[in-house]
Amino acid sequence: MNTKLDPWSSSEITDYSKLFEEFGISPFDNLLPEIPSPHMYMRRRVIFGHRDYEQIAEAMRTGAPFSVMDGFMPSGKVHLGHKMVMDQIIWHQQMGASAFVGIADREAFSVRGFSWQKCREIGVEEYILSLIALGFKPDGLIYFQSGCESVKDLAFELGVKVNFSELSAIYGFSGETNLSHMISVATQAADILQPQLEEFGGPKPVVVPVGPDQDPHLRLTRGLAGKMSMFRVEERENANGGKYLSVRGKGAPKEALKELKKRIPGKVKLYEEHLDVLQTPDYSFLERFVLQINQPEKRKYFMAQVQEITKFANEAKPPEFLEYEKYFVFRRIWKTTRKILEEVVAEVAAEFDGYAFIPPASTYHRFMSGLQGGKMSSSIPDSYIALTDNPKEGAKKVKKAKTGGCMTLEEQKKLGGKPDECSVFELMLFHLLEDDEELLEIRQECISGTRMCGSCKQLAAEKMYEFLKDHQEKRELAREHLEEYKIVYKK
Ligand code: SF4
Known part of the structure; x- marks a missing residue:
């Protein structure tokens, strides 16, 4: 299905x-x-x-x-x-x-x-x-x-x-x-x-x-x-199976197309399987692209990229130039060229009142599961913890939550628990424990049967109480600072 x-x-x-x-x-x-x-x-x-x-x-x-x-x-x-x-x-x-x-x-x-x-x-x-x-x-x-x-x-x-x-x-x-x-x-x-x-x-x-x-x-x-x-930059395939970049402007005004042609120097074709571009590196076409970009910050960013690629490719001369390195440089040229092209296209589109999204x-x-197993549901308050729940209530909900433990302590010691089916472990994984190692340790102890559900519930309930108390204090502080956020409301 x-x-x-x-x-x-x-x-x-x-x-x-x-x-x-x-x-x-x-x-x-x-x-x-x-x-x-x-x-x-x-x-x-x-x-x-x-x-x-x-x-x-x-x-x-x-x-x-x-x-x-x-x-x-x-x-x-x-x-x-x-x-x-x-x-x-x-x-x-x-x-x-x-x-x-x-x-x-x-x-x-x-x-x-x-x-x-x-x-x-x-x-x-x-x-x-x-x-x-x-x-x-x-x-x-x-x-x-x-x-x-x-x-x-x-x-x-x-x-x-x-x-x-x-x-x-x-x-x-x-x-x-x-x-x-x-x-x-x-x-x-x-x-x-x-x-x-x-x-x-x-x-x-x-x-x-x-x-x-x-x-x-x-x-x-x-x-x-x-x-x-207004325009689309696309990767296309030629007859030999190589890929190249193309710009399409279906429905774009003629003036915008003319302007774009002016700004894209020569034919922009980077064939994916055509590595000659690396043996005779000429990155001036990328530099010319960059110069078309109106925003100084972006121009600076792209120029740094082009210079870095040029330096890398010039320094890496055959035969030391390993195949994967060629490919690596090629991919970077490809990606950078595409981005620069998208920038130029976006600028022209904006000048002609169009979009370039x-x-x-x-x-x-992953979704969190409900505290009693199954789905969280807003109509069952015990299935979820609200950030506005009274901290004591929140801790109580944790203590009542479904675990992946066995029916008896003896069984659990023998067979171990199932942390991946345990909503208490999930709370620790998603929210309550910052430390990856501590979490892994709990998981291991659970699986090996050396940890019992009571200690997890106690730890998670304490952490939940602390989190909710702290969060609710911060919410009150936030209320005092709402003005600073310039929230856009319905007029
Ligand atoms: S020991 Fe902890 S992690 Fe394992 S099933 Fe029990 S509550 Fe869940």
Whole structure:
């Protein structure tokens, strides 16, 4: 049976590996060495998949501009599942991303029937206070969809490029689906593309950290990014199977095409299997590209890249120049050329009032299970811990949680426990233990039968009590500093 991903029902996904094949999500493991100081969710494989995260990893390494974007539908209590997303937004912000957080009140209005006032109250009281308490910095943008003119305008424009059949294929919409619900979908796509608007510094890689149920939004938005852009930079194949870069401008104004031709010096063809380019290195064409870029910061960044590649290739002379090194240099030229080309294209598009969106990247994290096993459900308070739960209540919930232990102590000593089926271990893995070694030790002790569930519950309950107490104090502090965040509300 095919996996169904639905952003509006809490789907439980038991076999994450299926998502790699069915939806083209890439495994995250291979990327780990490329990420400076990876987040604990990355190290612990809580984040298991991604789309195009390579560009984000590269931006983090090189200091190039990038953004993180996410949204929260104001639907009820803020809980540990939301904290997972907030942690990732904040981590990317700390790693240099400009951060955007949208409160999806248009979605709550259309799907849940909430009033704007209720959306505002839940949005601030639950989500925004916790986001700030967890460490979100005021240089990021927090906005309510209903108050954000640029998102609303962009959503309307995106609507031209998507029709009902498409929405029905992606989301299963039927003749019963109300129009506002469809508009809220276009609004979410606009949320994701907003960081690339000129007023926020223009095209750049944007990552959206999500659970796999939110992937339909990503698929729709990635498609729209291409459809909305004035030009497309594409890798194409020639008759010999080699790849080259091409720019297409279907529907672009003639003047824009003429301008682009002027700025792209000569034919830009880098054949993937054509390594002559390395034996007679001539990187002046890359330099000429770079000079077309209007933003001094970006020009500086690309020039440094070109100089580094040139130096590396010139110093590495055959025969010491090993095959893989040639390939390595070639890949870097290829990637750099593509990026520079995209920059030039983006500038021309902006001059002619067009877009040049880069399809957004995403990461996918595992869902937390309910404290009693099964799914977390907002209608069963004992299945989840809210960030506003009384700390004593929170600790009590941990003590009542389902473990992966055996029925009796004797059995557990003999057979060991199952940490991978234990919601107490999951709490420690996802939230309560920073130290990887301590966590591994607990896991080992559990499996070998030298650790009993009572000691885990005690430790996790104490940690939960401390976390909730501290978090709630920080929420009160956040309340005092709300003004500094220039939150965009509905007028
Ligand atoms: S010993 Fe700890 S990790 Fe193992 S099943 Fe019991 S509570 Fe879970």
